[in-house]
Amino acid sequence: MPEVRLVNVTKTFDGGRIVAVDHVNLHVKDGEYLTLLGPSGCGKTTTLRIIAGLVEPDEGQVYIGGRLVTDVPPEDRDIGFVFQTFALFPHMTVWENVTYGPRVKNWPESEMRRVAKEALEMVGLYERADAYPRELSGGMMQRVGLARALAAGAKLLLLDEPLSALDAKIRFELRYELRRLVKDLGLTAIHVTHDQAEAMSSLIGLLSCVRVGFCRLAHQGSFT
CATH class of the missing domain: 3.40.50.300 (P-loop containing nucleotide triphosphate hydrolases)
Structure with missing residues (x-):
C-alpha cells in the first residue's frame, strides 16, 4: 500500500x-x-x-x-477521492456509478464486473446495485462513493x-x-x-x- x-x-x-x-x-x-x-x-x-x-x-x-x-x-x-457531497451521477444506478472508473479505463468486462461486485459487497450494498442515488440514504450514498473508489483500484x-x-x-x-x-x-x-x-x-x-x-x-x- x-x-x-x-x-x-x-x-x-x-x-x-x-x-x-x-x-x-x-x-x-x-x-x-x-x-x-x-x-x-x-x-x-x-x-x-x-x-x-x-x-x-x-x-x-x-x-x-x-x-x-x-x-x-x-x-x-x-487514488480514490471521497467527497463531502457524494459526487454520484444521479442518472446512473449504483452499479453504473461504481463501474464508471474501470469502464473509462477500458478494463475487460469480466474484470470490471468482478471488482465492482467485490467493492459493493465490501460496503454492504451489492443488493442495491440497481438503485439510483435518489433512492438511497445519505449513509448509503457515501458508501457507494467509497465502493467507487475501491472498484477503480485505489490503494x-x-x-x-x-x-x-x-x-x-x-x-x-x-x-x-x-x-x-x-x-x-x-x-x-x-x-x-x-x-x-x-x-x-x-x-x-x-x-x-x-x-x-x-x-x-x-x-x-x-x-x-
Whole structure:
C-alpha cells in the first residue's frame, strides 16, 4: 500500500497574498489512517487536493508510494477521492456509478464486473446495485462513493469532510464503519475534517492558522 510524503509543500493564492499551505511536511506510512484536523479555511482541503493532483503546489514535492508525483496528473496517481457531497451521477444506478472508473479505463468486462461486485459487497450494498442515488440514504450514498473508489483500484483514499453532509446519528455510525472498512482492506487513508469527533484514526495532524490566510501543520502524531 502506498505511503504519502509531502516535503515543504506551499500553496498561495491571490498573487501570493493568501498562503493556504505553508511549507507543510507530512509522512503517512503504508496502511495508516491520518486525520487532518483544523477549523474551516485552514488549508485542509487544499492539502488534500495537492496530494490528489487537483491543485499544483508553488513549492515542495509530493511522493506517493516512494514515487515523485508532483507533476503527475490525477488519473495516474492511483487514488480514490471521497467527497463531502457524494459526487454520484444521479442518472446512473449504483452499479453504473461504481463501474464508471474501470469502464473509462477500458478494463475487460469480466474484470470490471468482478471488482465492482467485490467493492459493493465490501460496503454492504451489492443488493442495491440497481438503485439510483435518489433512492438511497445519505449513509448509503457515501458508501457507494467509497465502493467507487475501491472498484477503480485505489490503494490510497482521500476523504474530504466525508461525513459532514449527514445527520448526527448516521455520522456517529459511519465514522466507525469507515475506519473499520479502511483498516480491513489494508488501505492508506487521509481524512480531513473540522469535527474532533471524526478524528478517530491512527494519526492526527493538527492544522493551525496563526493568522488569517496563513496556515501550517502544527502537529502530526498518535493520540491516546
